[in-house]
Amino acid sequence: MDKKMMKNFYCIKSRQTMRTMGVAAISAIVMAGCASIPAPTEQMAVSRTAVSNALSAGSNEFAPLPLKSAMEKMEAAERAMMDRNYELARQLAEQAQLDAKLAGTMARSTKAQKAADALQEGSRVLRQEIDRQAQ
Numbered sequence: 001m002d003k004k005m006m007k008n009f010y011c012i013k014s015r016q017t018m019r020t021m022g023v024a025a026i027s028a029i030v031m032a033g034c035a036s037i038p039a040p041t042e043q044m045a046v047s048r049t050a051v052s053n054a055l056s057a058g059s060n061e062f063a064p065l066p067l068k069s070a071m072e073k074m075e076a077a078e079r080a081m082m083d084r085n086y087e088l089a090r091q092l093a094e095q096a097q098l099d100a101k102l103a104g105t106m107a108r109s110t111k112a113q114k115a116a117d118a119l120q121e122g123s124r125v126l127r128q129e130i131d132r133q134a135q
Helices: 003-033 042-054 064-082 086-134
Strands: none
Touching: 042 064, 042 086, 064 086
């Protein structure tokens, strides 16, 4: 082979090598992008428990708006799970959990405030009764 043919041979060989490396790199990137996101089953369970706890804390009476938001987000997370949109399902479940915790905390706080008010009113009535009997 003469020098010109050798040069062409190596040029063709290096192009093929570069093309093969490029295809391999693109394939690796595509495969990494297509890697499946695991279903957020644990987050869904935690969020359902948070909604249940908020309900049992009396949120439907004392914090209906955050509870409604939590329930709507939980329903949307369930739909996203059925559609296999796991990232959206995880995000919605996390938001539902936060809303449910807020609803539960608001309900417990309102109930505690009502109990404190009732106790103060009972004390006031008792003082009035004692004062009336002392006269």
